[in-house]
Amino acid sequence: MAERIKHTRREFIRIFSVGGSGLILASYVPLRGFIQKKGDTPKVFAPNVFIRIESSGLVTVIVPRSELGQGVFTSLTMLVAEELEVDWEKIKVENAFSDKRFGDQNTGGSTSIRRSWEPLRVVGATAKTMLITAAAARWKITPSDCSAEMGVVVNKISGTKLPYGELVEDASKLPVPTSVKLKDPKDYKIIGKKIHRLDTPGKLYGEALFGIDHTLPGMRFATISHIPTFGGGIKSFDATRTKALNGVLDATAISTGVAVIAESTWLAFMGKGLLSVNWEPGPNANVSSESIRNSMSAKLREPGEMLTRIGTSAMPQKNETVIEAVYETPFLAHAAMEPMNCLAHFKDGKVELWAPTQNPQAAQTAVARALRLKEEDVTVYVTFSGGGFGRRGDVDYAVEAAELSKHAGKPIKLTWTREEDTRHDFYRPPSIHQLKGTLNEHGKPASLRHHVITPSIEEFKSQTKLDPAHYDFKGGAIEREYQIPFMELTGSIVTTPVPLGYWRSVYRSQNPFALESFVDEMALAARKDAFEFRRDMLPEKSRLLNVLTIAAQKSDWYAALSKGHGRGIACASAYDSYCAFVAEITLDRKDNLKVDRYVCAIDCGLVVNPDTVEAQMQSCIAFALSAALKQRITVRNGGVSEGNFDSYPILTYEEMPKVEVHIVQNTLPVGGIGELGIGVTAPALCNAIYSATGKRVRTLPVDLTQVN
Amino acid sequence: MARYAIEVNGTQRTVEVDGDTPLLWVLRDTLGLTGTKFGCGEGLCGACTVHIDRKAEKSCSVPIEKAAGKSITTIEGLAANKNNPIFKIWIEREVSQCGYCQPGQIMTLAAMLNQNAKPSPQQIAETMNGVLCRCGTYQRIREAIETIVREG
Numbered sequence: 001m002a003e004r005i006k007h008t009r010r011e012f013i014r015i016f017s018v019g020g021s022g023l024i025l026a027s028y029v030p031l032r033g034f035i036q037k038k039g040d041t042p043k044v045f046a047p048n049v050f051i052r053i054e055s056s057g058l059v060t061v062i063v064p065r066s067e068l069g070q071g072v073f074t075s076l077t078m079l080v081a082e083e084l085e086v087d088w089e090k091i092k093v094e095n096a097f098s099d100k101r102f103g104d105q106n107t108g109g110s111t112s113i114r115r116s117w118e119p120l121r122v123v124g125a126t127a128k129t130m131l132i133t134a135a136a137a138r139w140k141i142t143p144s145d146c147s148a149e150m151g152v153v154v155n156k157i158s159g160t161k162l163p164y165g166e167l168v169e170d171a172s173k174l175p176v177p178t179s180v181k182l183k184d185p186k187d188y189k190i191i192g193k194k195i196h197r198l199d200t201p202g203k204l205y206g207e208a209l210f211g212i213d214h215t216l217p218g219m220r221f222a223t224i225s226h227i228p229t230f231g232g233g234i235k236s237f238d239a240t241r242t243k244a245l246n247g248v249l250d251a252t253a254i255s256t257g258v259a260v261i262a263e264s265t266w267l268a269f270m271g272k273g274l275l276s277v278n279w280e281p282g283p284n285a286n287v288s289s290e291s292i293r294n295s296m297s298a299k300l301r302e303p304g305e306m307l308t309r310i311g312t313s314a315m316p317q318k319n320e321t322v323i324e325a326v327y328e329t330p331f332l333a334h335a336a337m338e339p340m341n342c343l344a345h346f347k348d349g350k351v352e353l354w355a356p357t358q359n360p361q362a363a364q365t366a367v368a369r370a371l372r373l374k375e376e377d378v379t380v381y382v383t384f385s386g387g388g389f390g391r392r393g394d395v396d397y398a399v400e401a402a403e404l405s406k407h408a409g410k411p412i413k414l415t416w417t418r419e420e421d422t423r424h425d426f427y428r429p430p431s432i433h434q435l436k437g438t439l440n441e442h443g444k445p446a447s448l449r450h451h452v453i454t455p456s457i458e459e460f461k462s463q464t465k466l467d468p469a470h471y472d473f474k475g476g477a478i479e480r481e482y483q484i485p486f487m488e489l490t491g492s493i494v495t496t497p498v499p500l501g502y503w504r505s506v507y508r509s510q511n512p513f514a515l516e517s518f519v520d521e522m523a524l525a526a527r528k529d530a531f532e533f534r535r536d537m538l539p540e541k542s543r544l545l546n547v548l549t550i551a552a553q554k555s556d557w558y559a560a561l562s563k564g565h566g567r568g569i570a571c572a573s574a575y576d577s578y579c580a581f582v583a584e585i586t587l588d589r590k591d592n593l594k595v596d597r598y599v600c601a602i603d604c605g606l607v608v609n610p611d612t613v614e615a616q617m618q619s620c621i622a623f624a625l626s627a628a629l630k631q632r633i634t635v636r637n638g639g640v641s642e643g644n645f646d647s648y649p650i651l652t653y654e655e656m657p658k659v660e661v662h663i664v665q666n667t668l669p670v671g672g673i674g675e676l677g678i679g680v681t682a683p684a685l686c687n688a689i690y691s692a693t694g695k696r697v698r699t700l701p702v703d704l705t706q707v708n
Numbered sequence: 709m710a711r712y713a714i715e716v717n718g719t720q721r722t723v724e725v726d727g728d729t730p731l732l733w734v735l736r737d738t739l740g741l742t743g744t745k746f747g748c749g750e751g752l753c754g755a756c757t758v759h760i761d762r763k764a765e766k767s768c769s770v771p772i773e774k775a776a777g778k779s780i781t782t783i784e785g786l787a788a789n790k791n792n793p794i795f796k797i798w799i800e801r802e803v804s805q806c807g808y809c810q811p812g813q814i815m816t817l818a819a820m821l822n823q824n825a826k827p828s829p830q831q832i833a834e835t836m837n838g839v840l841c842r843c844g845t846y847q848r849i850r851e852a853i854e855t856i857v858r859e860g
Contacts, residue, residue, distance in 0.1 A: 069806025069843045196802060203807030204798055205790070206743015206783035210808060213742035221737065246709060246726070264725070266733035269749070337747050337755060337808040337842045386745070386808025387842045418748040611802050615848070619805060622844020645752040645840060653836040656846035 045168035047130055047176055049101045050080060050123045057151060057165030059084070060092045064102035064120075065112040066358050067095065068388035069619070070674045071612040072112045073199045076120055078608060079113075082190045083124030083183060085148040086164070093198050098360035098380035105382075107358040108393050108502060110575040110672025113608055117670050125180040127171075134170035135162045185606065185667050194611040199384065211356030211383040212341045216411035219343070220249060222404050223268040223415055225275055226257035226424045229638035230497040232282035234258060241274040251275065254403045255370070256396065256424075261408055265415050272417075284497040284638040289331070289430075292455075292635065296432045296494045299453040300326070304490035305468035308478055311486040319441035323525045327435065327514035328699045331633035332428035332503055333640075335648060338386020339421040344401035345411040350377040355398045356385035363395040367402045378402075389623070390502035394426045419643035426501025427633055427640075429455040431473075433514035443526035445537060447486040450477050450515060454507070456493045460500040466493065476511035476679050481544045481573055482519075482537040498635055504623060505675035508574055512679030513628075513686070513700065516570035520687045521696065530687060531557055531569050543603045543664075544573050548580040550601035550662050555582035561691065564588060565596075568687025570680040577604040577671030578664075581621075583657075583684035587692050591704045595625060595657040595685065603664035604671035613673050614661040620677025621659055626651040628682040628700055712776040716741070717785030727773035731765075732756045734772050735782060743783035743811050747840070754839030757812040757819075758782050764819035766838075783811035786818055793859075794818055797852045805843035812839045813849060817856075826857055 045053040052060040061080045067073035077093050096102050103119065128148050135153035136143040139160065147154045152161045185191070202208035227233060237258050239251035247267040251260050260271035343354040344367075351371065357363050360380040368375045385392055401414040416424070434451040458472040459465065466472070471491045478489045503509060523533035531552045538545035548571045551557075561567060564587050571580035584597040600617045607613055630649045634641040642648040686697040695707040711724050714731075716739060723738050730749075735741040735758070744767055747755030751769035758767045759781040786792060794814050797803075804810045813836070820827055820835045827835070832853055841849070 067806075069804075071805075196799065197804070200799055200802065200804045200807065201795075203804055204783075204795055204810055204814065205787035206741070206811050207787070208807065209742070210745075212746065213736075215740070215742075264729070264733055264737040265746070266729050266737070267726075335842060337745075337753065337806065337840070339746065385806060387806045389842075415746070418750070615802065615805060615845075618847050619844040622846065623842070626842075644748050644750050646750070650840050650842055651844065651846070652840065653846045653849065654833040656844065656850070659847055 043169055043172070045127070045172045047127045048123055049099065050120065051084070051127050053127065053164050053168050055165050055168050057090070057163050058092060059086045059090065059151065059164070060094060062094045062096050064096045064105050064116070066107040066382050066385055066388065066392070067199055068107065068358065068385045068392070070112070070616060071197060071609060072107070074195060074197045075113060075608045075612060076116050077198065078190045078195055079116060079120040080124040082188055083121045084128050086151045088190060088195070090151065095382040095384070096360070097382060098364040098378070100361065105359065105361050106393065107388065108390060110675045113670050114576060114672055121182050122180060125182055126177060129177050129180045130171040130174050131164050131167045133174055134167045138162065138170065191608050192606070192610070195609050203384070208384055210338055210386050211343065211354060212338055212386070212415060214343045214354040214383060215413070216343065216345055219411040219413050220261050220408060221263065221265045221268050221415065222259050222261045222412050223265065223272050223417060224254070224257045224259045224400060224420065225272045225277060226420055228279055228423070229281050229285050230287065230499065231284045232638065233280035235278040235280045237275060237277040239275055241276070242271040245271050245274060250408065252407055254400060254407070256400055259400070259404055261404065261412065269417060281638065287497055287635060287638045289635045292430065292494065292496050292498070296430070296453045299492035299494065300432065300434055302492060304451045304453070304492040305471065307468060307471055307474055307491045308487070308489040310478070310480065311484070313486050313488070314446065317440060317446065320446060321439040321525050323437045323439070323522050325435050325518055325521055325698060327433040327517065329431045329510040329513060330700065331430050331498065331635065332627055332631055333422050333425040333633050333642070333648060334389045334391035334503060335422065335650060336385070336387030336389055336391055339418055340397040340416040341414055342397045342401035343411065343413045344398070344405040346371070346402060346405040349373065351379070351402050351405065353378070353380045353398055353402060354383050355380050356383050356392060357395060357398060358385070358388045358390070358392040359395060362393070363398040366395045366399050370399045371402055371406060389504040390506070391425060394501050418645070422642050422644070422648050423640040426499045428503030428509060429457060429500050431510040433511070435514060435518040437518065437522045439522065439526050443528065445484045445522060448484050449488045449490070451490045451492070452477050452511065453492045453494060454510070455496045455498070455500055457500045457502065457506070459493060459495070473507040473511070475506060476508035476572060476574060477515060479515060479572065481539070481542055483539060484537060497638070505678035508572070508675065508679040509624070509627070512570065512572050513682040516572070516680060516683035517686050517698070520568070520690065534569070534571060543578040544571055544580070546664065547571065547578045547601035547603050550664070551580035551582045551599055554601065554660065554662050555584070555599035557582065564692060566688040566690070566692025568684045568689070568691055570683035570687060572676060572680050575672030575676050576669060577602065577673060577676050579603070579676050579680060581677065581680045581684040583688040585685065585688040585692060587689070593629070593689070593702070593704065595655070597658045597660070598681070598684070599660045599662070600677065601662045601664065602673065603666070604673045605666060605668035606670050607663060607665070608670065610663055613663055616673045617661045617677050618659045620675070621681050622651050622656055624678045624681030625655070625685070628685055629702055632701055712772050714772070714775055714777070715779040717781055717788070723772065725772055728771045730768050731758070731770045731772055731775045731780070732767040735767060741782050741784055745808055745811060747809070753809070754816060755809050755812040757815040757839065759815060759819055762819065762822055764816045783815055786815065792818070793856055797855055801848050801852045801855070803845050803848040803852050805845050809839060809841045813841065817853060821856065825860060
């Protein structure tokens with residue numbers, strides 16, 4: 001197993017962060033890159049933690065970010081393989097483990113490709129350079145007289161070839177170069193191509209292991225009945241009936257609830273149902289969605305903190321038109337298909353964990369802290385995840401599994417029920433948006449003010465009051481590309497005891513809904529077409545204008561709509577990418593809503609895998625439509641009401657609209673694509689509903705019975 | 709606890725569990741066949757779909773005592789034939805994202821096609837609505853099914 005040899009490796013990579021925005025693999029300490037597995041064969045060339053080349057010629061790439069469905073298992077490997085010049089069909093890929101030598105492993109913020117773009121190509125080019133140098137030395141020619149292709153170094157003078165496998169020992173003795181030349185994008189053979197996902201076949205055949213599928217000899221199964229109220233506790237519990245169940249081994253209180261350990265997951269679930277727990281309700285037992293909403297609404301009467309101001313505020317003009325509206329969004333859960341789970345093995349003061357996590361280093365730190373261990377005594381092996389969407393960036397399940405394994409003295413596989421997963425999430429915060437826009441006497445936008453009222457995720461995580469300079473909910477609240485003479489963003493934080501977390505696109509899931517719906521309201525007041533109103537606010541060379549125009553053209557924006565049909569547009573820029581969506585909907589006489597089609601235009605700079613970009617657009621739409629049409633987390637008596645998919649539904653096969661994706665081709669810096677489409681899905685939908693019905697939806701999820 | 713005999717992927721197996729243990733957990737925890745996934749435990753998501761006597765069933769909602777004596781096929785059994793057109797088209801069309809629901813999608817589709825090689829779009833929708841996908845692979849599932857139905 002690859003991970004077993006990591007502590008014997010002598011190579012070291014120094015990675016540092018540049019401007020907080022990217023990781024550059026700057027230099028290699030020139031140690032020898034040679035390692036040997038136990039048993040001395042095969043010999044392995046491993047110039048860094050990301051690559052191993054065996055004497056058999058087998059090339060293994062270790063991907064530093066978590067595969068959640070977004071395709072990094074394949075796309076990050078493409079970056080390495082492109083520069084390494086290997087046979088794509090023969091490459092082997094492994095998930096990483098918690099180790100700072102991989103750099104920041106947190107898979108979030110649409111950063112995987114952006115932050116790996118440079119370092120992983122350097123990783124590939126470095127290994128290739130060393131293999132070429134080794135071959136050149138063997139041939140007694142200069143490296144410039146060699147080239148590499150398909151896992152082979154070619155002597156350009158004689159035409160002789162040496163496979164990488166035959167060079168591993170020589171290459172391992174070479175110093176690791178400190179700078180390498182990267183390929184010109186025009187020479188790319190892998191990047192930019194539709195490459196089949198490497199993780200797919202094993203997942204389809206039921207062979208690939210997600211976190212929930214991992215096992216260890218002697219493993220026991222556990223589940224948890226979590227403390228039902230936020231900030232509550234356990235007064236006492238009686239597990240007599242639980243323990244009377246044949247196959248239940250133990251019931252124990254841990255930091256987050258009462259756990260049952262049994263001989264199967266089912267027995268643990270059954271045992272959980274038989275627990276009798278006297279819960280301590282704690283200080284928040286009266287908190288409800290309504291009480292939180294009331295405290296948010298109260299902030300509507302306050303100015304809020306000044307967060308962003310663009311342009312200069314003019315005095316109110318004569319004949320100006322003022323438009324005002326208030327928008328609202330609810331708490332949301334992540335509802336990944338694979339419920340929270342983790343396999344932990346505590347032994348001799350060390351813990352190994354197999355975790356479907358987006359942040360193995362955070363899990364390592366949290367487990368070490370909880371069990372009072374040194375970080376190096378905690379190893380987190382990243383498994384495939386059945387969806388993440390931000391939920392798996394929090395690592396509570398890993399701490400629980402580690403606590404339980406230590407308690408039981410055995411490997412423990414912890415699996416939550418679906419209901420626990422829904423009720424013990426870190427929730428997408430609700431929000432209220434107060435918008436005010438003005439048009440001048442010619443109907444041109446003169447000002448736009450956006451006041452966002454929401455609980456702060458960062459304030460929840462840090463449990464300290466945030467300075468307005470660090471308010472974390474600004475993303476997507478103002479579109480800087482819009483050339484409006486005056487734009488202003490203000491913000492108010494509402495404190496709640498509800499656990500908050502990063503939900504795919506974070507505040508860019510709520511803010512663009514309010515902003516892009518309101519832009520349509522301004523267009524209406526200006527008696528302008530919604531596309532043209534946006535177009536006229538964007539500079540001529542703007543990439544946002546380009547995607548907006550493509551979306552309008554490809555959707556046949558001006559085509560006549562029959563009764564009951566509607567079309568809506570929205571656009572956004574973030575994550576170094578730009579997108580515009582057009583939604584088309586149908587409403588029957590009873591106001592039954594059908595989402596027919598989305599036309600998407602996306603500019604994410606240089607495209608690594610176009611097929612993944614298309615898939616991520618479809619995925620963003622499905623994910624955001626679930627929220628816009630169906631989902632709401634309700635807080636009642638200090639806990640969450642919804643449980644399974646009947647009360648917290650997700651989009652079905654039949655409800656999925658047809659999605660058409662148009663990708664802009666260019667070689668600009670790579671942008672993120674996993675989240676940008678989330679924010680524009682709901683406003684495009686609601687703008688389409690307005691076009692069909694004249695009903696303006698300002699509250700999510702959509703409920704047309706509540707709209708006049 | 710009692711002993712139950714089931715045929716899984718063509719092999720006779722005997723398991724000793726409580727009669728109300730869902731087939732899902734017998735497959736996963738007792739027999740180590742983890743290709744069948746747990747998603748909801750209430751028959752709401754379809755991730756756990758297997759074939760019982762060739763019919764698609766949500767294994768989280770079938771107690772072992774009801775499955776006893778029957779012939780069960782899991783995704784591992786279906787994948788014994790990797791030339792099954794569903795697998796080939798699923799790979800070709802790059803349907804899967806996180807992949808967690810895909811065994812359930814594929815088992816549900818395979819059972820439908822066994823009974824009716826030319827289902828109508830309505831029949832397809834009614835059947836496939838029973839399997840949830842959080843990543844939103846539905847469009848590619850739809851395109852893949854249309855290809856299979858069209859090309860037979």
